[in-house]
Amino acid sequence: MGILEVKGVNKRFGGLQALGDVNLSVQENTCHAIIGPNGAGKSTLLNVLVGKLIPDSGSVMFDGNSVLGRKPHEINQMGISRVFQTPEIFGDLTVIENVMIPCFAKRDGAFRMHAYETVAAEKDIREKAEAILEDVNMLDKLNMHAASMSRGDKRRLEMAMCLVQEPRLLLLDEPTAGMARADTEATIQLLKDIRVKRGLTMAIIEHDMNVVFSLAERITVLAQGTPLVEDTPDNIKGHPKVREAYLGEAQV
Amino acid sequence: MFGLSQKDTKFLLIVVALTLLTPILLNPFPSESGLAQFNAGYPALMQRFAIYGLMAIGFNILFGLTGYLSFGHAAFLGVGSYAAVWMFKLLSMNVLPAIILATIVSGLFALVIGYISLRRSGIYFSILTLAFAEMSYRLAYSVFTPITNGETGLQLTLSDPRILDSAPEGGSLPVPTLFGLDMNASWTANVGPWDFTFNIGYYFCAVIAILGFYLSLRIFRSPFGMMLRAIKSNQTRMSYTGLNSRPYTLAAFVISGMYAGLAGGLLAAMDPLAGAERMQWTASGEVVLMTIMGGVGTLMGPVIGAGFIKYAENIFSKINESVLHGWFGWLPDGLEDIVVWFFARFVGEGWHLTLGLMFMIVVIALPGGLVEGGQRIARWVRRKSGRETAADETTKPAE
Numbered sequence: 001m002g003i004l005e006v007k008g009v010n011k012r013f014g015g016l017q018a019l020g021d022v023n024l025s026v027q028e029n030t031c032h033a034i035i036g037p038n039g040a041g042k043s044t045l046l047n048v049l050v051g052k053l054i055p056d057s058g059s060v061m062f063d064g065n066s067v068l069g070r071k072p073h074e075i076n077q078m079g080i081s082r083v084f085q086t087p088e089i090f091g092d093l094t095v096i097e098n099v100m101i102p103c104f105a106k107r108d109g110a111f112r113m114h115a116y117e118t119v120a121a122e123k124d125i126r127e128k129a130e131a132i133l134e135d136v137n138m139l140d141k142l143n144m145h146a147a148s149m150s151r152g153d154k155r156r157l158e159m160a161m162c163l164v165q166e167p168r169l170l171l172l173d174e175p176t177a178g179m180a181r182a183d184t185e186a187t188i189q190l191l192k193d194i195r196v197k198r199g200l201t202m203a204i205i206e207h208d209m210n211v212v213f214s215l216a217e218r219i220t221v222l223a224q225g226t227p228l229v230e231d232t233p234d235n236i237k238g239h240p241k242v243r244e245a246y247l248g249e250a251q252v
Numbered sequence: 253m254f255g256l257s258q259k260d261t262k263f264l265l266i267v268v269a270l271t272l273l274t275p276i277l278l279n280p281f282p283s284e285s286g287l288a289q290f291n292a293g294y295p296a297l298m299q300r301f302a303i304y305g306l307m308a309i310g311f312n313i314l315f316g317l318t319g320y321l322s323f324g325h326a327a328f329l330g331v332g333s334y335a336a337v338w339m340f341k342l343l344s345m346n347v348l349p350a351i352i353l354a355t356i357v358s359g360l361f362a363l364v365i366g367y368i369s370l371r372r373s374g375i376y377f378s379i380l381t382l383a384f385a386e387m388s389y390r391l392a393y394s395v396f397t398p399i400t401n402g403e404t405g406l407q408l409t410l411s412d413p414r415i416l417d418s419a420p421e422g423g424s425l426p427v428p429t430l431f432g433l434d435m436n437a438s439w440t441a442n443v444g445p446w447d448f449t450f451n452i453g454y455y456f457c458a459v460i461a462i463l464g465f466y467l468s469l470r471i472f473r474s475p476f477g478m479m480l481r482a483i484k485s486n487q488t489r490m491s492y493t494g495l496n497s498r499p500y501t502l503a504a505f506v507i508s509g510m511y512a513g514l515a516g517g518l519l520a521a522m523d524p525l526a527g528a529e530r531m532q533w534t535a536s537g538e539v540v541l542m543t544i545m546g547g548v549g550t551l552m553g554p555v556i557g558a559g560f561i562k563y564a565e566n567i568f569s570k571i572n573e574s575v576l577h578g579w580f581g582w583l584p585d586g587l588e589d590i591v592v593w594f595f596a597r598f599v600g601e602g603w604h605l606t607l608g609l610m611f612m613i614v615v616i617a618l619p620g621g622l623v624e625g626g627q628r629i630a631r632w633v634r635r636k637s638g639r640e641t642a643a644d645e646t647t648k649p650a651e
């Protein structure tokens with residue numbers, strides 16, 4: 001039994017079958033990549049996992065509990081964090097504030113007023129936030145307005161916001177898109193380090209095969225909303241069906 | 253000091269000093285001079301500055317921090333006034349129980365309205381709050397007449413029980429007091445040609461407004477305030493961070509409703525009557541104007557906006573054609589009539605036109621409100637005096 005079990009999930013948008021009978025099992029402490037051509041339904045699948053979309057049928061179990069019908073914040077509290085394809089950050093806030101908010105959420109668990117304390121007095125929270133920003137190499141941007149940063153920096157910030165929550169499952173939707181080569185390498189290294197340090201279960205969507213083959217232990221290939229194959233990276237590389245549906249185009 | 257950073261403490265002390273010196277600062281013109289009509293340092297107006305400033309500070313906690321634009325805050329103002337007048341009628345003329353009850357009752361009222369309205373956001377939220385406020389206004393006129401005394405408004409009478417007070421002597425209505433200090437008592441200082449009026453009621457309102465300002469400063473600097481700004485910035489990320497924004501927005505709504513209720517209580521403490529028109533949608537719109545005009549989401553902006561609008565309302569509206577004739581008497585007759593006719597459109601009854609034009613200018617030219625205007629001038633002055641370094645340019649001046 002994996003920590004995440006997706007069974008028979010279907011989702012239609014009007015006439016379009018975005019997800020058709022998707023089964024997926026993510027094992028604890030592994031990195032599971034989901035690849036597939038544009039419009040294959042990868043992001044839609046993540047939307048179902050985090051409660052943004054409700055599937056027409058099927059089941060999604062996380063650690064033995066169903067996530068279906070729960071609100072996004074409840075699913076996050078179960079331990080699922082997500083990095084979005086288009087960065088979702090607090091644009092009006094500074095970088096350090098962006099990371100302090102998940103720190104507060106993690107510490108308090110739910111709504112707490114804290115209207116009479118000052119942010120400046122929350123030393124522990126700040127230290128924790130700075131530590132993760134050091135990991136993603138953003139210490140020099142602490143007081144920058146988050147909206148004014150480059151797309152690559154926004155992604156790294158969003159990743160820091162998710163990682164600081166110490167999620168039990170981290171969903172990454174094209175985390176390195178829009179990043180410079182060096183930052184991509186640094187991101188791969190960061191994710192590897194965290195896995196070594198304290199273990200991390202990941203499901204990652206990525207078009208960059210370099211990232212996929214450096215991180216993933218299992219790969220699921222999705223095409224037109226349906227899983228084509230699921231296997232180890234080595235087997236996927238040589239799989240004729242995959243070459244035809246996906247890698248074929250990528251390698252031209 | 254006071255749990256604030258050095259910069260904020262300095263800021264607070266400046267605000268306190270300005271507030272306490274208001275009777276002097278707002279009376280710059282000698283009483284006998286022709287410009288004396290621009291003096292704003294008379295009790296009734298200064299009280300309004302403090303009271304509406306307080307209301308705008310509270311409104312800004314909701315609108316400025318979370319971005320939820322309520323069009324129904326006048327309802328809380330009205331509820332606060334009614335609650336306070338009832339306290340004067342039943343319990344005592346002491347203002348403390350009155351404003352405390354005003355705050356509590358409006359807080360409960362805000363809890364109900366907020367709980368329902370916050371199920372929607374954006375324009376739908378605004379419409380819901382507007383609908384609730386209009387409903388309250390209509391009900392105050394009709395169904396709730398036993399509580400609100402309908403069209404006449406709720407007033408004190410000699411036969412009120414006032415169980416804590418001794419019976420009034422001489423058959424005149426009692427006035428609100430703070431342990432014997434009458435709210436309408438004033439002391440006038442004559443300094444040369446100037447007259448400065450120090451009024452108990454104003455100082456009572458000023459102290460409450462300063463406390464309200466201090467509390468809002470604490471909220472702005474608190475983790476709670478940061479959460480509210482995060483909600484304004486990106487609710488999607490908020491929920492994918494495991495945070496339900498509803499309790500935060502509801503708390504902000506109730507707090508700002510309590511500020512409005514307290515302001516309503518103070519209005520009644522200055523003049524012990526309450527009418528339904530205080531809840532009308534124009535009154536709700538006014539606090540929105542104040543906040544936007546002064547600077548949404550800045551600490552001082554709403555207060556400045558409130559002062560600005562109340563000044564325009566009370567000073568410009570008093571200038572009539574005969575005053576204008578006095579000013580322009582030196583012009584040739586035909587021209588004088590034309591000039592006076594022109595300016596008369598903007599003063600007296602026409603002060604709304606002036607206000608509307610100013611509002612348009614501010615919103616178009618200074619999206620950050622008057623506070624942004626002040627910051628621009630400060631930056632320009634600093635650059636002129638050549639003391640500005642490149643680093644100064646990027647640091648944000650105090651709000």
Ligand SMILES: Nc1ncnc2c1ncn2[C@@H]1O[C@H](COP(=O)(O)OP(=O)(O)OP(=O)(O)O)[C@@H](O)[C@H]1O
Nearest residue numbers: 013016018036037038039040041042043044045085
């Ligand atoms: N909310 C929606 N309403 C209607 N159609 C949608 C919606 N979301 C996705 N789709 C459609 O579903 C299909 C799958 O979209 P999805 O975003 O999951 O693809 P993807 O695999 O993530 O592609 P990409 O690699 O481009 O990100 C697409 O055809 C898309 O247009």
Ligand SMILES: [Mg+2]
Nearest residue numbers: 042043044085
């Ligand atoms: Mg996608």
